[in-house]
Amino acid sequence: MKLLPLTKLGAREGPLGTVNFGVFLPWISNAEGNKLFVKIIHEKDQFLQNIQPLKLELEHSIDPDYGDYWSTSLDIRSIAKPTPDSAWGTNGRYVYRYCLENPNLTESQYPNKLLDWIIDPCASEFGIGKLSAITLGYKPYQWSPSEATWKTPDLEDLIIYELMINEFGGSIDQTIDRLDYLADLGINCIELMPLSNVAATIDWGYLPIGYFGVDERFGNRKDMQKLIDTAHQHGIAVIVDSVYAHTAADFAYFYIYNALQYQDNPFMKGTDEYGKTPNYDKPFTQDFFYTVNYQWLKQFHIDGFRYDNVPNFWDGPTGKKYAALAYETYQLIKSKKDDPDWQRFYNNGKINLIQCAEQLNDPKGILTESYSNATWQDKTLNAGEKIAKGNMDELTNLGFMFCLDQFPRVQTTNGDTMQKTALQYFENHDHSRFVCNFSNVEGDPLIWQGNRSLFYKLQPYLIGMLTAKGIPLFWQGQEFAENYYLPNPSDAASMGRVLLFRPVRWDYFYDQIGKSTVGLVRNLIKIRRKNPQIRQGEGYFYNDQANLQKKGIIIFHRVDGQNFSLIALNFSDQEQNVPFTFNFAGNYIDELPGYQDIGNITQSETRIINVHSNYGRILTIKQS
Numbered sequence: 001m002k003l004l005p006l007t008k009l010g011a012r013e014g015p016l017g018t019v020n021f022g023v024f025l026p027w028i029s030n031a032e033g034n035k036l037f038v039k040i041i042h043e044k045d046q047f048l049q050n051i052q053p054l055k056l057e058l059e060h061s062i063d064p065d066y067g068d069y070w071s072t073s074l075d076i077r078s079i080a081k082p083t084p085d086s087a088w089g090t091n092g093r094y095v096y097r098y099c100l101e102n103p104n105l106t107e108s109q110y111p112n113k114l115l116d117w118i119i120d121p122c123a124s125e126f127g128i129g130k131l132s133a134i135t136l137g138y139k140p141y142q143w144s145p146s147e148a149t150w151k152t153p154d155l156e157d158l159i160i161y162e163l164m165i166n167e168f169g170g171s172i173d174q175t176i177d178r179l180d181y182l183a184d185l186g187i188n189c190i191e192l193m194p195l196s197n198v199a200a201t202i203d204w205g206y207l208p209i210g211y212f213g214v215d216e217r218f219g220n221r222k223d224m225q226k227l228i229d230t231a232h233q234h235g236i237a238v239i240v241d242s243v244y245a246h247t248a249a250d251f252a253y254f255y256i257y258n259a260l261q262y263q264d265n266p267f268m269k270g271t272d273e274y275g276k277t278p279n280y281d282k283p284f285t286q287d288f289f290y291t292v293n294y295q296w297l298k299q300f301h302i303d304g305f306r307y308d309n310v311p312n313f314w315d316g317p318t319g320k321k322y323a324a325l326a327y328e329t330y331q332l333i334k335s336k337k338d339d340p341d342w343q344r345f346y347n348n349g350k351i352n353l354i355q356c357a358e359q360l361n362d363p364k365g366i367l368t369e370s371y372s373n374a375t376w377q378d379k380t381l382n383a384g385e386k387i388a389k390g391n392m393d394e395l396t397n398l399g400f401m402f403c404l405d406q407f408p409r410v411q412t413t414n415g416d417t418m419q420k421t422a423l424q425y426f427e428n429h430d431h432s433r434f435v436c437n438f439s440n441v442e443g444d445p446l447i448w449q450g451n452r453s454l455f456y457k458l459q460p461y462l463i464g465m466l467t468a469k470g471i472p473l474f475w476q477g478q479e480f481a482e483n484y485y486l487p488n489p490s491d492a493a494s495m496g497r498v499l500l501f502r503p504v505r506w507d508y509f510y511d512q513i514g515k516s517t518v519g520l521v522r523n524l525i526k527i528r529r530k531n532p533q534i535r536q537g538e539g540y541f542y543n544d545q546a547n548l549q550k551k552g553i554i555i556f557h558r559v560d561g562q563n564f565s566l567i568a569l570n571f572s573d574q575e576q577n578v579p580f581t582f583n584f585a586g587n588y589i590d591e592l593p594g595y596q597d598i599g600n601i602t603q604s605e606t607r608i609i610n611v612h613s614n615y616g617r618i619l620t621i622k623q624s
Contacts, residue, residue: 001283001290001328005063008071010122010212011096011134017077017089019134021058023098023120025256026067026266026284030060033103036070040096042087043127051082053096066284067266076136091137095127096120098252102260115259119197121252121288124213124295125220126197130250132210141225143301150232150344152303152352153188155373155419155471156536158237159525161185162428163476164193164204165218167503172219172227183234185479185518186525189354190231191306193429194241195224199250204429204498205241206308207248207275211292221299228301232344237303239354240296244289244325245312246275272312280313280321293329303344304354305329306376311361317369326355326371330416351416356423367408367420374471377401377422384426384461387571388437395549395571402468402556402567403539425473426461432486433478434458441485446496450483455513456614459520460554460569463592463616466524467558467567469539477504479521480514527591527618533560542580551576553611559584565591566619570611581606586621 008022021038028034041053058070081088098118105113123132161182169175182190194205197215205215214224228238247254253267254276267288269279278285296302313321333353336342345353356374359366363377383398401424408420426434436450438457458481466472476482484502487493508514528534537560542548548555552572558565564584570576582605588598595617601607611617 001286001324003294004066004122004287004291006122006291006295008069010120010124011132013134013136013138014073017075017136019074019076019094019136020071021074021096021120022069022071023058023122023252024063024066024069024284027262028100028256028260029068034060035101036060037099037101038072038074038096039099040074040094042090043093043095043133044087045082046095046127048083048086051086051088054079054088055099058098091135093125093127093133093135095131095133097131100256104260110259115256117250118252118256119209119250121210122212123197123210124299126210126213126216128216129199130209133216135220141222141229143225144229144233146233147229147301148340148343150301151347152237152344152354154347154350154352155354155421158189158354158471159187159466159528160189160191160239160423160471160473161187161476162191162193162473164429165195167501168476170503172214172223176227176230179230179234179236183236185522186529187474188235189237189239189303191356191473192238192240194243194308196243199248200499202499202501206243206498207246208243209248209250209252211289212295224300232301237354238301239304239306239356240302241308242292242296242305243308244278244292244322245309246272246277249276251276274309274312277312280315280319280324286320286324289325290328290332293325294332297329297332298341301344303352304356306356306358307372308358310357310359310366314359314366322357323370326357329353329355330371334416350419363422364407367422368411371413371416371418373418373420375422376425376428380424380465380468381426381428381431384434385437388434388457388461392549392552392571395552395554396543396545398464399541399543399549399554399556402464402554403541404469405541407470422470423473424465424468424470425475426465427475427478428473429475430486433475433481433483434461435481435483436485444493445485445487445491446493446500448485450485452481452483452508452513455481455517458517459614460571460616462517462520463524463567463618464554464569466521466528467534467565467618468556469537469558472528474521477508479518480509481517482508523592531558531563531565531620533558533563533565536560537563548578551578553578555580555609557584562621562623564621567616568609568611568619569616570613573613575610575613577608577610579606580609584621588619589622591618591620592616 012020036058039053045051058072061069063069077089099116117130119130120132125133127133195214196208197210257265269277315321355372357366357372358376360378363375380401383394386394438454439451537558541556554569582601585603587600
């Protein structure tokens with residue numbers, strides 16, 4: 001893969017108010033009568049009825065690597081204002097779009113045989129809906145001095161908080177204001193739901209039409225750079241949810257060729273259940289998404305990616321799709337070892353680029369067969385949901401998942417040694433709040449709420465998640481028992497999953513339920529932070545169905561050298577006393593409140609462990 005020549009793509013400001021436009025449109029040349037135009041207007045003028053956008057024709061040429069190329073230059077300040085009160089010619093943001101005149105378009109469907117509303121596929125800014133944008137007089141963001149010394153955290157030290165900017169904070173600036181809270185909570189990585197441009201105002205963002213910048217509903221380039229810079233100052237890494245398996249129908253490289261009824265496409269392949277699918281057999285497509293990764297790493301200083309829906313662009317460990325992209329992105333980081341702008345990834349001889357796959361079909365396989373070093377996996381969540389609904393047989397599966405049984409931890413591929421792990425979660429954007437599992441859905445699934453008075457049942461799941469092997473993942477507001485219900489994909493209301501606004505209810509933080517839950521989470525994160533065995537140690541599940549699981553109990557341990565913790569969780573509504581034979585001798589202290597220290601225990605000694613209902617214990621050997 002190679003980088004696209006971004007110096008000739010998109011809209012770029014030149015000297016003295018000149019704007020240069022350029023776009024690759026393979027197979028679309030002027031020889032067939034095609035004419036490409038750009039329509040541009042100052043953002044402040046776009047809704048004024050007596051001011052129309054300027055329409056300018058682009059010239060066609062041939063790029064030696066990518067074929068048909070269209071470009072033009074515009075001296076904005078040399079053109080007279082359309083009206084005296086117009087903002088034209090002044091600094092600020094201008095919105096633009098492309099339109100294609102083609103003699104084969106039908107007049108009834110495309111008046112004047114003009115295909116309008118083509119978004120620039122390489123735009124770095126966006127306007128409302130299907131508008132690209134460029135800022136005249138743009139001054140690059142000035143990164144803080146501390147950014148030069150920022151280091152992406154080690155994989156096993158991560159505690160991730162997934163959020164959608166407009167639901168979590170309302171805007172980028174308001175999200176920045178919440179970084180103090182996240183740092184105080186103990187979070188050291190935020191996973192941002194898709195930032196790429198979409199046509200709708202309220203949307204999860206999983207049908208992109210623009211990849212090289214931040215959707216205008218969140219803010220602009222500088223706003224996002226400020227968020228990332230400030231997050232790093234708070235000790236928080238930033239990864240972005242990247243949607244490369246499908247696009248919206250309005251994405252330029254589908255929209256144009258579909259309208260022209262091409263039987264083949266130089267970029268896209270077809271349609272799947274989620275949208276329009278890129279064709280990774282095409283070098284242009286490979287280079288495009290590789291360049292998107294480069295742009296976000298270089299311009300925005302992100303720490304890595306969460307790759308959405310990997311099964312839909314997976315063609316094996318040596319394929320041209322996901323595996324190649326993850327490999328090439330890792331090699332890109334390796335090639336920058338002497339570049340001061342990329343030193344955040346280098347720490348103690350390791351490369352800490354985060355490449356997290358959403359591969360729910362085969363999470364173990366994606367770790368062993370690609371350069372992914374982390375993966376989403378729903379097995380922990382699925383087992384938890386079944387337990388919450390009364391199926392205690394799933395405790396065995398949950399116990400093994402808390403220890404990431406048979407998941408790789410370190411792997412060497414092509415001479416590159418990488419840490420490997422999986423995320424542990426009971427909530428994320430794809431699922432209802434976990435408290436919803438403790439009661440039945442009543443009424444309209446779009447507005448139904450889980451019963452927060454059952455918050456105490458969340459406790460063993462939170463204790464397990466934050467002491468388990470792997471990376472804990474919180475979904476915004478989970479820490480104070482947010483209780484939105486999410487319609488299932490098969491429900492009649494399923495589109496409400498992605499097109500309904502669910503702002504985090506920060507008032508929950510202050511009620512007694514919120515205080516209790518967030519207090520537990522804060523305590524658990526502190527326990528995880530101070531105990532290396534919980535962050536990075538091995539895990540072992542005590543599979544004793546007769547004495548443990550049948551009573552609603554899970555016991556597992558985490559060990560790292562001489563550091564040892566035993567975790568006992570009670571998922572039942574009754575206090576339990578269970579006999580347990582300790583394999584590790586030592587002076588055991590209780591990490592959680594509500595218990596007395598056990599004291600000294602010899603190896604192979606059997607003791608009765610008392611565990612409160614819907615709660616747990618963390619028994620740690622005190623180091624002398």
